[in-house]
Amino acid sequence: MNERAPILEAREVTKRFPGVLALDGVSFQLQPGEVHALVGENGAGKSTLIKVITGVYAPDDGRVLFGGEEVSFASPRDSQAAGISTIYQEINLIPMRSVAQNVFLGREPRTRFGLLDTERMNREAAEILGRYGIQADVSAPLDSLGLGTRQMVAIARAVSLDARVVIMDEPTSSLEAREVEKLFGVIRQLRDEDVGVVYVSHHLDELYEICERVTVLRDGKLVHTGDLADLSKLQLIATMLGRELAEVEGHATGFGEEHEVGREPVLRARDLTRRHVLHGVSLDVRPGEVVGLAGLLGAGRSETAKAIFGAQPLDSGEVEMDGDEVKTGSPPAAIKAGIAFLPEDRRSEGIIPGLSVRENIVAAAMPRLSRAGLVSEKAQNELVERFMERLGIKASSPDQPVGELSGGNQQKVMLARWLCLNPKVLILDEPTRGIDVGAKAEVQRLIDELADDGLGVVMISSELEEVVEGSDRVVVLKNGTVVGTLSGDEISGENIMAALAEGGSPENGEEAGE
Amino acid sequence: MSRATTEARPFEAGRILGWARDNGVYVAFALLVLFNAVFTTNFTTTATLFNLLIQVAPVLIVSLGMALVIGTEGIDLSVGSVMAIASAIVPLYIGYGWPVAVLIALVVGTLAGALNGSLVAFVGMQPIIATLALFVGGRGLAQVLVGGQLQIISDPSFLALGQAEVLGIPLPVIIAGVLALIVGFVVRRTTFGRYVLAIGGNRAASYLSGHPVRAVLVAVYAISAALATIAGVLATARLSAGDPSTIGILIELDAIAAVVVGGTPLSGGKVSVAGTVMGALVMQVITATFIMNDLPFTYAQILKAVIILIAVYIQRGRGSV
Numbered sequence: 039m040n041e042r043a044p045i046l047e048a049r050e051v052t053k054r055f056p057g058v059l060a061l062d063g064v065s066f067q068l069q070p071g072e073v074h075a076l077v078g079e080n081g082a083g084k085s086t087l088i089k090v091i092t093g094v095y096a097p098d099d100g101r102v103l104f105g106g107e108e109v110s111f112a113s114p115r116d117s118q119a120a121g122i123s124t125i126y127q128e129i130n131l132i133p134m135r136s137v138a139q140n141v142f143l144g145r146e147p148r149t150r151f152g153l154l155d156t157e158r159m160n161r162e163a164a165e166i167l168g169r170y171g172i173q174a175d176v177s178a179p180l181d182s183l184g185l186g187t188r189q190m191v192a193i194a195r196a197v198s199l200d201a202r203v204v205i206m207d208e209p210t211s212s213l214e215a216r217e218v219e220k221l222f223g224v225i226r227q228l229r230d231e232d233v234g235v236v237y238v239s240h241h242l243d244e245l246y247e248i249c250e251r252v253t254v255l256r257d258g259k260l261v262h263t264g265d266l267a268d269l270s271k272l273q274l275i276a277t278m279l280g281r282e283l284a285e286v287e288g289h290a291t292g293f294g295e296e297h298e299v300g301r302e303p304v305l306r307a308r309d310l311t312r313r314h315v316l317h318g319v320s321l322d323v324r325p326g327e328v329v330g331l332a333g334l335l336g337a338g339r340s341e342t343a344k345a346i347f348g349a350q351p352l353d354s355g356e357v358e359m360d361g362d363e364v365k366t367g368s369p370p371a372a373i374k375a376g377i378a379f380l381p382e383d384r385r386s387e388g389i390i391p392g393l394s395v396r397e398n399i400v401a402a403a404m405p406r407l408s409r410a411g412l413v414s415e416k417a418q419n420e421l422v423e424r425f426m427e428r429l430g431i432k433a434s435s436p437d438q439p440v441g442e443l444s445g446g447n448q449q450k451v452m453l454a455r456w457l458c459l460n461p462k463v464l465i466l467d468e469p470t471r472g473i474d475v476g477a478k479a480e481v482q483r484l485i486d487e488l489a490d491d492g493l494g495v496v497m498i499s500s501e502l503e504e505v506v507e508g509s510d511r512v513v514v515l516k517n518g519t520v521v522g523t524l525s526g527d528e529i530s531g532e533n534i535m536a537a538l539a540e541g542g543s544p545e546n547g548e549e550a551g552e
Numbered sequence: 553m554s555r556a557t558t559e560a561r562p563f564e565a566g567r568i569l570g571w572a573r574d575n576g577v578y579v580a581f582a583l584l585v586l587f588n589a590v591f592t593t594n595f596t597t598t599a600t601l602f603n604l605l606i607q608v609a610p611v612l613i614v615s616l617g618m619a620l621v622i623g624t625e626g627i628d629l630s631v632g633s634v635m636a637i638a639s640a641i642v643p644l645y646i647g648y649g650w651p652v653a654v655l656i657a658l659v660v661g662t663l664a665g666a667l668n669g670s671l672v673a674f675v676g677m678q679p680i681i682a683t684l685a686l687f688v689g690g691r692g693l694a695q696v697l698v699g700g701q702l703q704i705i706s707d708p709s710f711l712a713l714g715q716a717e718v719l720g721i722p723l724p725v726i727i728a729g730v731l732a733l734i735v736g737f738v739v740r741r742t743t744f745g746r747y748v749l750a751i752g753g754n755r756a757a758s759y760l761s762g763h764p765v766r767a768v769l770v771a772v773y774a775i776s777a778a779l780a781t782i783a784g785v786l787a788t789a790r791l792s793a794g795d796p797s798t799i800g801i802l803i804e805l806d807a808i809a810a811v812v813v814g815g816t817p818l819s820g821g822k823v824s825v826a827g828t829v830m831g832a833l834v835m836q837v838i839t840a841t842f843i844m845n846d847l848p849f850t851y852a853q854i855l856k857a858v859i860i861l862i863a864v865y866i867q868r869g870r871g872s873v
Contacts, residue, residue, distance in 0.1 A: 349760055373762040381760055388760075390753035392821040401750055402761040408743045415741075455761065 043106055045070045045234045046091065046122070046203050051100035053086055060086040062258045063100065068203060068234040073225060075245040075266060076238045078255035079278055079335050079500055084238055087255065088205055092117040092124050105202070123196030124205040131192055133181035138163035140180050141195045166198045167191070170224045186217030193224055197233065204228060205236040210244060211314070211336070222248050240336040241517065242271055242539075256280050271539040278334070279502055279535065292482030293508040296526075297489040300325035304494045305377070305463045310345045310355035316518045318355075321346070323463055323494040328485065330509030331498045332534045338518035339498045340382055343465045346496070347379035348372040359462065373402060378456035382467035382498070384445070388452045391441030395433045396422045398440045399454045406459070425454035430480070446477025453484065463494040470504065482508060502531045516541045573866045577814050577830040580859065584837045592844050600840075602722050606790070608836040609724040610635070610783040612829060614803055615810040616735045617776030619828045622811050623739075624772050625752045625820030626679035630668060631780040631807060633690025634661050635800030638784030640694035642710070643703035643794035650710035658781050664690065665777020669770035683773075687804070694796035703794035714789025724786045731779065736825035745823075748772060752820025809856065810835055813863040834859070 046068040053061040061083045068074050078084050089095045091102055093111025101108050104120060111117040114124065131140045138156075139146070141163040147155040163176040172190045174183055180191065189209060196204050206225075210218045225248055228235055237249055245252065245266065252269065254262040254277045262269075262277045269277070303322040310319040319342050323329050331339045344350035346357055348368045357364045357372070365371040372379070381387035390398055399422050400407055407418050422436050429450040433443055440451055449469065456464060469485065470478040485508060489495050499505050505512055512529050514522040514537040521541025524533050572579075588595040614631045621628045638657040645653035664686055671682035705711065716723045739745040747768045750758040759765050780800070787799050812818060813834060814827030835856060842852035 347760075369760060370762040370764065379760065381757075386754075387756045390750050390757050390821065392753045393749060397746065397749070401746075401758070401763070404743045404746055404761075404763070411742050411744060413741055413743055413746065 042069055044068055044103070045105060046236075047103040048087065048091060049101045049103065051087065051090055051097045051102065053083075053090055053095060054098050058258075060258050061090065061097070064255065064258070064260045066253055066260070066263070068236060069251075070202070070234050071229050071232040072251055073229055073235040073237055073249045075249035075252040076236055076255070077240065077245065077252060077274070077278060081257065082255040082278075083258040084255055085207070086258075088124065088207065088236070088238070092122055092205070118199065118201075121200060121202040122205065123199055123201035123203070124207070125189070125192050125196060125209060126207050131180055131188065131195070134179055136160075136177050137167070137174050137180055137183070137191055138176040140191055141166060141176075141198060143195070145199075163194075166194050170194060170197075170227060171220070172224075184217070186213045186220065189213065189217075189221065190224060193221075193228075197228060197231075201233060203234045203236065205238070207238045208240070208336075209237075210239065210241060218244070240334050242274065242334075245274075246271070254278055272535055275334070275535045275538050279531075291503055291507045292479035292486070293504075294483075294486050296510050297326045297328065297486075299327040299510055300492070304360060305346070305496075306356075306358040307342075307346050308356045308358070310342060310357075311353050312341065312345065312350065312518075313353055314518075315341050315350075316345060316352075316355075319345075319515065319518065319520055321496070321513060321520075323496055325462070325492045325494050326489050327510045328489050328495040328497055328508055330505035330512040330529075331496060331515060332502075332505050332512050332538075333515035334538060335500075336517075337515040339515055340467050341518070342515065343379060343467050343496060343498060344381075346372070347377055347465060349379070373459065373461075376460075376462035377465065378402075378459060378461035378463070379465045380452055380456060380467060380469060382471070384448055384452060384472070389440050389448050392439055394437045395426070395431065395440050395443070395451055396436035398451050399425055399436075399458065402455050403458050421458050422454075425458050429454050429457075429484070444474070444477075446473035446480075449473050449477065449481060453481070457488070461493065463496065464488065465496040465498075467498045468500065469497065470499070470501070502534065505534070506531055514538060514541065569866060574815055574824070574827075576863070576866060577827050577834060580813075581830050581834050581837070584834060584841065588837065588841055588844075592841060595840075595844065600844075602725065604833075604836055604840055605725040605728075606722050607840075608832050609722075609728040610787045610800075611803060611806045611810060611836070612728045612832040613731055613779050613783040613786070614776075614800075615807040615814075615828050615832050616731055616825065617779035618804075618807040619811045619814075619816050619823050619825060620735065620739070620748055620772050621679070621776045622808070622816055622818060623748045623752045623820055623823035624769060625755070625818075626672060626769070626772070627808065627818075628665075628668065628683045628773060628776045629680060629804050630664070630683040630686035630690055631776060631783075632800035632803040633687050633694070634664055634777045634780040635784030635787065635803065636691045636694040636796035637661060637664065637697075638781040639788040639794045639799040640697040640703075640796045641794075642785060642788050643705050644697060646705055646707050646710060650707055650713075653710070654785055657785060658778060661781030661784075662774045662778045665774040665780075666770050668777065669773030672773065673766035673769035691796060698794055698796060700797075702797075705788070705792055705794060711789050711792055714786050714791070724790065727782070727786065731782070732825060732829050739823050739825055744768065744771070749821055749823065752822070754821070806832075806835060809860050812867070813859055815863075815867070817867045818864075 044067040048064060048066040050063045050065055051061050052063055064083065064087060066087065076084050090097045092114045093116050094114055138160045142159050147158045149155045160176050167174055172194060174187050180188055209221060213221065225235055239245060249266050252266040256278065304325050305323040307321040310316045316338050331342060333339050341350050345352055348366055348371055352366050357366055359375040364375045400418050407414055431450045432447050440448060470481050485495060497508060506529055509529060511525040512534060513520055514534055516538055522537030594600055618628055638661055641657040641660060642653045645656050668683050668686060671677045672679050714724055718726055747763050750763055751765055751768055755765060784800060788794055810831035811828050814831030815824045816822060816828060838852050838855055842849055
């Protein structure tokens with residue numbers, strides 16, 4: 039890379055949110071004519087950095103330079119006017135209007151009389167699209183096009199705004215393999231036109247195909263920046279997850295030794311398939327076994343968990359409990375079969391903040407606590423008392439709104455909600471995220487105890503230690519496919535990362551059965 | 553002042569606000585009654601009391617259903633039109649006897665409500681839009697049914713529904729009271745009530761707890777429409793005529809106001825049935841106060857608006873705990 043003046047630069051940018059340091063003195067440089075990968079796991083600070091650059095957030099500290107001059111955009115509109123275009127996952131165009139109208143949205147050419155010059159608009163839009171080899175009828179409404187073409191239109195719009203920087207956030211997440219190739223063609227052309235491209239994706243193979251440089255963020259800090267070619271896939275994964283390759287596994291969690299595992303699986307999931315999301319994931323869980331699901335962001339871990347629980351629509355696939363088929367796509371059916379699911383996002387999918395601790399605990403147990411539609415107060419209060427004591431839930435009373443509790447106590451309420459059903463399989467999606475260290479160890483010990491009592495556990499965690507130390511078996515997912523299974527002494531951070539780096543990666547959507 | 557007091561203040565303010573949120577409507581009601589007892593002649597007579605209660609009965613019944621819908625973070629604009637449909641159906645079928653006529657009205661009304669609920673639950677429409685269609689079209693349909701004319705009803709057993717007294721208490725008041733008790737019981741003691749609150753409190757969490765979210769939503773709108781039908785029947789009996797052009801006009805707004813003033817937040821997840829009853833009473837007493845004192849009615853509207861604003865202001869903090 040020849041070192042020229044960077045077109046876009048963030049210097050020591052810090053951004054705080056209540057209780058979180060989202061960016062901690064992060065610096066970032068983008069040269070004109072380079073494609074720069076920005077990577078990191080959930081909560082690493084990628085989105086925050088993009089939002090600071092594009093003027094959604096003002097940084098608490100640090101500076102943003104564009105074209106060598108310090109800027110502070112008041113809104114994404116300002117940054118776009120200055121020449122930074124952002125293309126989000128969900129395309130922010132107007133589906134009902136024509137392709138040309140979308141390309142020229144907000145700056146439509148006018149005739150001498152101030153009316154819309156549709157003819158000129160269509161002509162110029164066709165020109166712009168043609169330049170990037172995009173074939174589309176410019177007068178057709180946008181929503182008549184495929185997702186991939188729509189994405190191209192968004193990009194065409196961006197470059198026709200004379201963008202000097204284009205930021206792409208997971209641009210390929212909804213594209214077919216063929217469309218990805220086309221997108222890469224457009225990106226290469228942008229690069230040749232000296233446009234700087236920031237490319238955010240968790241598909242590592244794509245990064246190696248299209249990006250020259252990489253910046254890795256972790257927990258709001260800059261951990262690496264440099265040429266992508268100097269970094270092997272394994273090294274990149276290790277950098278993202280924060281592990282030294284040769285690092286000896288210490289013992290950092292509340293998990294104990296392995297569990298005694300039953301022989302026959304209690305849960306069997308077969309070929310869970312959902313276009314673009316899961317490509318034939320199969321999974322067995324035996325009684326007393328903790329199965330860790332490992333993988334990077336977007337690998338399909340949460341989707342697998344939700345699919346087993348019936349909360350993720352599937353194109354095909356089966357779930358069996360104790361040999362009996364469970365109706366997929368229906369959480370009540372899964373619950374009845376003995377499957378429990380602790381969702382990843384406690385605030386938006388778990389707790390019902392305005393309701394009391396009591397009502398939150400019994401939320402899933404309603405059918406069992408009632409007869410003829412009437413809630414049995416006595417049975418309910420007994421249950422609540424028992425589980426508040428067993429899990430050590432600290433609340434002023436069972437009547438306290440759960441939204442007022444600490445994160446750790448909220449998580450225990452969520453666990454109580456499921457444990458009071460006596461499930462056979464407990465699926466935990468990030469069980470210790472966002473809770474303090476003490477509560478974390480407590481939750482981990484609890485998971486251990488539950489497995490000792492014969493519960494089958496599926497555990498998703500972005501923390502490698504948690505997966506490595508807590509699991510009896512680890513299933514490694516990548517791009518919606520199982521790329522490795524580790525058990526016993528094979529379970530180590532190194533082996534997981536190796537599976538992630540080497541594991542086969544089918545092209546997006548290729549086996550979607552079209 | 554010592555430091556301790558200044559530090560305690562925000563906490564105290566929060567407590568007072570919380571208390572006002574839950575009990576403000578009772579205070580308002582007490583103040584209004586007190587004011588009228590002193591200043592309004594003939595206010596403290598049974599005749600006035602029953603008159604007031606008879607007038608509030610339809611609004612109150614509609615408000616009960618509205619409270620359930622609002623509890624799921626929804627809204628039902630169609631209640632007035634459903635009342636009009638009921639008012640049109642009763643005279644059409646009164647020849648078969650009033651129980652048949654009322655039953656048909658109930659079936660039609662409930663189905664219309666279930667349709668509202670299906671649009672919300674299965675199609676994913678916003679409640680305000682889903683119920684707007686029936687709000688606009690329902691009254692028109694009702695007017696077509698009766699040929700655009702007032703239909704006089706003379707069946708005495710039907711008229712008794714709106715005009716008879718039991719133990720000296722007007723029948724509509726008794727019906728409204730019983731319905732309020734039933735809805736209160738449903739909210740407090742049944743699984744259905746819990747589902748309503750859970751859906752309004754956090755729909756995704758409710759779904760992931762295995763709750764029958766869609767079925768409950770359909771049921772809530774069906775119940776709201778069934779209650780509106782009852783209100784429409786009572787109003788028709790009171791009037792001795794089916795009159796879709798006037799019955800239930802603007803009642804959706806009175807009902808929403810009663811619910812909100814009664815301490816049920818529009819953000820869902822909480823339903824106060826007692827508060828809703830009080831809210832409806834407060835609004836009615838305000839109207840009565842102005843009418844009985846020969847004050848221009850316009851000012852009553854302004855006072856109601858102020859009370860609604862205060863109620864919404866007090867509830868504003870909820871959810872951001």
